[in-house]
Amino acid sequence: MAVDRSSHLKRLEDESIHIMREVVAEFSNPVMLYSIGKDSTVMLHLARKAFYPSKPPFPFMHIDSLWEFREMGEFRDNLAKTLGLNIIVEYSEEGKKANINPFDHGSNYYTNVMRTEPLKAALTKYGFDAAFGGGRRDEEKSRAKERVFSFRTASHGWDPKNQRPELWHIYNGRVAKGESIRVFPLSNWTELDVWQYIMIENIDLVSLYLAKPRPVVERDGTLIMVDDDRMKLEPGEVPEEKMVRFRTLGCYPLTGAVESNATSVQDVVTEMLIAKTSERQGRVIDHDEAGSMEKKKREGYF
Amino acid sequence: MQQAAVSENLTPEAISAYLESQEKKSFLRFITCGSVDDGKSTLIGRLLFETKLIFEDQLAAIERDSKKHGTTGEDIDLALLVDGLEAERQQGITIDVAYRFFTTDKRKFIVADTPGHEQYTRNMATGASTADLAVLLVDARHGIQIQTKRHAFLVSLLGIRHVVLAVNKIDLVDFDKLRFNQIRDEFEQFGRSFDFDTLEAIPISARYGDNVVARSDRTPWYQGPALLEHLENIEVQSDLEQRPFRMTVQWVNRPNLDFRGFSGTIASGKLHPGDPVVVAGSGREATVSRIVTMDGDLPEGRASEAVTVVLDREIDVSRGDILVPPSHRPEVTDQFAAHIVWMAEEEMFPGRPYLLKIGTKTVTAQVTEIKHRIDVNTFDHLAAKSLGLNEVGFCNVSLSAEIAFDPYEANRETGAFILIDRLTNATVGAGMVWFALRRATNIHWQALDVSKNSRAALKGQKPAVLWFTGLSGSGKSTIANLVEKRLHAQGRHTYILDGDNVRHGLNRDLGFTDADRVENIRRVSETAKLFADAGMIVLVSFISPFRAERRMARDMMEDGEFLEVYIDTPIDVCRQRDPKGLYAKADAGELKNFTGVDSPYEAPEIAEIAIDTTTGEPEAHAERIVEMLQEKGIVS
Ligand SMILES: Nc1nc2c(ncn2[C@@H]2O[C@H](COP(=O)(O)OP(=O)(O)O)[C@@H](O)[C@H]2O)c(=O)[nH]1
Numbered sequence: 001m002a003v004d005r006s007s008h009l010k011r012l013e014d015e016s017i018h019i020m021r022e023v024v025a026e027f028s029n030p031v032m033l034y035s036i037g038k039d040s041t042v043m044l045h046l047a048r049k050a051f052y053p054s055k056p057p058f059p060f061m062h063i064d065s066l067w068e069f070r071e072m073g074e075f076r077d078n079l080a081k082t083l084g085l086n087i088i089v090e091y092s093e094e095g096k097k098a099n100i101n102p103f104d105h106g107s108n109y110y111t112n113v114m115r116t117e118p119l120k121a122a123l124t125k126y127g128f129d130a131a132f133g134g135g136r137r138d139e140e141k142s143r144a145k146e147r148v149f150s151f152r153t154a155s156h157g158w159d160p161k162n163q164r165p166e167l168w169h170i171y172n173g174r175v176a177k178g179e180s181i182r183v184f185p186l187s188n189w190t191e192l193d194v195w196q197y198i199m200i201e202n203i204d205l206v207s208l209y210l211a212k213p214r215p216v217v218e219r220d221g222t223l224i225m226v227d228d229d230r231m232k233l234e235p236g237e238v239p240e241e242k243m244v245r246f247r248t249l250g251c252y253p254l255t256g257a258v259e260s261n262a263t264s265v266q267d268v269v270t271e272m273l274i275a276k277t278s279e280r281q282g283r284v285i286d287h288d289e290a291g292s293m294e295k296k297k298r299e300g301y302f
Numbered sequence: 303m304q305q306a307a308v309s310e311n312l313t314p315e316a317i318s319a320y321l322e323s324q325e326k327k328s329f330l331r332f333i334t335c336g337s338v339d340d341g342k343s344t345l346i347g348r349l350l351f352e353t354k355l356i357f358e359d360q361l362a363a364i365e366r367d368s369k370k371h372g373t374t375g376e377d378i379d380l381a382l383l384v385d386g387l388e389a390e391r392q393q394g395i396t397i398d399v400a401y402r403f404f405t406t407d408k409r410k411f412i413v414a415d416t417p418g419h420e421q422y423t424r425n426m427a428t429g430a431s432t433a434d435l436a437v438l439l440v441d442a443r444h445g446i447q448i449q450t451k452r453h454a455f456l457v458s459l460l461g462i463r464h465v466v467l468a469v470n471k472i473d474l475v476d477f478d479k480l481r482f483n484q485i486r487d488e489f490e491q492f493g494r495s496f497d498f499d500t501l502e503a504i505p506i507s508a509r510y511g512d513n514v515v516a517r518s519d520r521t522p523w524y525q526g527p528a529l530l531e532h533l534e535n536i537e538v539q540s541d542l543e544q545r546p547f548r549m550t551v552q553w554v555n556r557p558n559l560d561f562r563g564f565s566g567t568i569a570s571g572k573l574h575p576g577d578p579v580v581v582a583g584s585g586r587e588a589t590v591s592r593i594v595t596m597d598g599d600l601p602e603g604r605a606s607e608a609v610t611v612v613l614d615r616e617i618d619v620s621r622g623d624i625l626v627p628p629s630h631r632p633e634v635t636d637q638f639a640a641h642i643v644w645m646a647e648e649e650m651f652p653g654r655p656y657l658l659k660i661g662t663k664t665v666t667a668q669v670t671e672i673k674h675r676i677d678v679n680t681f682d683h684l685a686a687k688s689l690g691l692n693e694v695g696f697c698n699v700s701l702s703a704e705i706a707f708d709p710y711e712a713n714r715e716t717g718a719f720i721l722i723d724r725l726t727n728a729t730v731g732a733g734m735v736w737f738a739l740r741r742a743t744n745i746h747w748q749a750l751d752v753s754k755n756s757r758a759a760l761k762g763q764k765p766a767v768l769w770f771t772g773l774s775g776s777g778k779s780t781i782a783n784l785v786e787k788r789l790h791a792q793g794r795h796t797y798i799l800d801g802d803n804v805r806h807g808l809n810r811d812l813g814f815t816d817a818d819r820v821e822n823i824r825r826v827s828e829t830a831k832l833f834a835d836a837g838m839i840v841l842v843s844f845i846s847p848f849r850a851e852r853r854m855a856r857d858m859m860e861d862g863e864f865l866e867v868y869i870d871t872p873i874d875v876c877r878q879r880d881p882k883g884l885y886a887k888a889d890a891g892e893l894k895n896f897t898g899v900d901s902p903y904e905a906p907e908i909a910e911i912a913i914d915t916t917t918g919e920p921e922a923h924a925e926r927i928v929e930m931l932q933e934k935g936i937v938s
Contacts, residue, residue: 017608
């Protein structure tokens with residue numbers, strides 16, 4: 001099934017495709033960051049549409065924090081196989097050796113070592129001059145002003161003062177040697193748009209997005225799933241089976257579950273329409289301090 | 303409230319029906335403009351709040367923030383929902399374009415939130431470029447301000463046809479009908495000249511919600527729609543589909559030898575298999591055989607759809623080309639008149655080369671003339687030699703290659719362009735094309751049989767332009783003279799263009815303002831180019847303080863022909879030498895715009911050779927330059 005041709009979802013789809021084609025035409029070595037989450041899965045789906053009947057003319061890349069939900073890796077490998085896509089997987093060697101983990105090292109340091117740094121290193125290693133990301137402007141206040149083409153210095157830094165105005169649908173893709181851009185083709189999508197699109201286009205997702213009884217413990221008001229035996233339980237904590245699903249995915253120790261009975265995408269959309277909490281609440285890293293997203297961005301997290 | 307239609311215990315049928323209706327929502331992009339404190343952020347916050355796009359956790363965060371930064375005392379400050387980056391939050395003003403989203407059962411909305419401060423014309427133009435409607439805010443206590451007029455002008459310049467005048471803080475004028483009518487009448491009066499398709503004035507209180515989502519009992523005299531009601535119902539779906547077909551080619555889709563398609567977004571009109579199309583410009587013609595998408599071939603492609611078009615025969619089509627119907631072709635030109643909004647700190651001068659991107663095509667361009675600058679507050683037309691940040695000009699533009707366009711008024715997609723700085727790659731200007739300029743004269747470049755190379759070969763040399771730059775008194779003329787003497791002694795054909803001499807003749811109408819300096823250099827570069835074409839080695843001795851102009855001169859010549867010689871003498875040494883007594887005069891304030899004193903000198907970043915005159919004799923320096931010419935094979 002395809003989206004209705006006069007609907008807002010079709011306009012969003014057309015816009016995302018237009019953006020992807022511009023990048024492919026103007027950059028010599030683009031890559032699509034693929035996190036296995038719903039946004040990047042939608043982005044991947046759009047990339048297939050944008051270049052059909054060609055395959056997307058760029059590789060995909062997953063920065064594996066080594067603390068992802070187990071199911072995510074299986075899903076990724078399976079997807080690469082069925083669609084015949086090249087998905088590069090990168091992780092931090094040093095982080096692995098030093099056993100950097102979200103329990104002992106704090107979410108800030110951990111995220112930096114296991115996500116931000118390996119991402120920068122991989123971009124440099126392959127010489128990618130454009131990286132597609134699944135970020136949306138509705139996710140967080142500091143993202144409302146993010147450009148579709150977001151410029152990065154040679155050291156992958158983001159200078160909020162030095163971003164180019166974007167007018168009409170004309171994108172300025174010129175960069176000096178060593179500089180690069182992050183591209184956000186889903187800029188104008190909202191969480192609800194993404195879910196409605198997944199439902200109509202029948203896009204396959206990791207089943208973690210749907211409710212199922214899972215072993216969880218409650219920490220600081222957040223439900224954390226005990227996904228493998230690396231999870232250290234605090235005194236008194238006993239994993240409990242609860243009917244839960246996830247609204248965002250990432251490292252399991254940093255991703256909060258919500259209690260839910262939504263066992264199909266349609267159920268999820270229905271729940272969304274009566275939702276009372278925004279999706280980022282499930283991401284532990286945002287609670288650190290006001291403006292934290294903006295700081296992470298300056299450091300190259302996106 | 304709009305989303306409360308679904309409650310937790312609905313039947314599956316009701317849910318399906320509801321979901322289906324949610325998938326067919328239409329789309330409206332609008333922009334909000336207002337001066338600082340008119341209540342723009344509060345209004346947007348209210349719209350998000352009322353349409354339940356603010357979740358409980360966000361609300362808790364704002365409550366916390368309200369205590370820290372808020373301006374509403376104990377109430378929640380809705381404006382904090384939308385004020386963005388940390389830095390500006392602390393300054394308490396909004397300084398960039400932010401995009402917000404909300405949705406009702408009928409429509410999805412994207413709001414471009416732009417600040418009203420004078421220097422932010424650039425942000426307004428950015429936000430307006432993709433909007434179909436503008437909400438102009440005024441404070442009911444202050445009425446129409448200069449800024450309101452500026453906003454209306456810019457909104458109309460960027461092609462927005464629908465305007466709402468939101469008369470905010472109506473609570474602070476006791477919901478006074480007369481006050482509202484007075485403001486509305488004044489706006490309609492001057493708004494007439496812009497010829498908007500619709501203009502709706504609505505009395506609102508963003509803070510208390512009156513007439514924002516629902517009509518308020520506190521304004522019983524007001525019969526019109528509430529703001530959201532108006533936004534949900536207004537028909538802006540412009541006649542894009544009725545206009546002639548246009549598709550800009552983004553990418554040639556070639557997965558294998560059996561398939562060749564042209565991927566792009568349909569800018570306007572409709573397309574069917576069997577339709578004839580031509581490539582604007584080249585005029586090559588073909589018939590559409592398929593309109594391909596991953597969801598299957600389409601029997602009809604429509605405006606704003608991203609498609610891949612397959613033609614019935616192999617014709618030359620590449621990125622940047624526009625496919626059009628043979629019966630309705632766009633104009634094709636290398637010179638046009640356009641409105642330009644300048645967006646960079648560094649001024650725009652006629653004659654400076656920029657990159658121009660229109661659709662998916664990029665060419666080199668220069669403004670040949672600023673017909674006038676427009677004062678955005680009074681709409682007066684003023685004479686101008688340059689455009690500064692946030693200024694708007696009506697300009698003649700000349701391009702390095704022909705492009706196809708429609709007037710912006712007729713088609714926003716094919717009539718808009720951006721200008722890009724060639725050194726920094728920044729987007730420095732935005733333009734809207736009005737009409738093509740016919741060539742003033744019909745001079746075609748004559749392809750002459752005797753070539754530049756044959757002329758130079760006869761003289762036993764390669765043509766070159768040695769460009770001496772440096773402060774007044776740095777030693778440019780002295781060293782250039784010595785170089786010429788040596789070359790002459792070797793039997794080379796040379797010519798010197800000296801700044802002071804040229805100013806007595808060719809350029810005697812030019813002064814020393816930045817604009818005149820640019821024109822000065824342009825003429826000298828063109829002259830040097832003619833001499834080089836004659837096969838000569840040209841020595842240009844000009845202060846030429848700006849990098850951009852030296853780069854312009856460099857770009858005019860062939861690769862390897864332009865050699866920048868930087869005479870690197872510190873200002874203190876030049877001042878001490880002061881051979882013509884000019885520094886003394888400038889220091890005394892008798893000479894204005896003197897380079898190094900009250901006008902900048904930008905040292906070269908890419909000079910072929912730099913000469914330090916604080917050590918060594920002029921003869922030795924000249925010898926080094928001649929050696930360089932030998933190394934580069936200019937002379938043997
Ligand atoms: N009484 C009243 N105050 C308002 C109204 N709208 C905004 N304000 C107040 O006006 C001030 C400026 O509002 P803000 O939204 O920050 O203005 P902006 O600079 O245009 O974004 C704040 O103190 C608001 O609470 C209104 O309709 N009535």
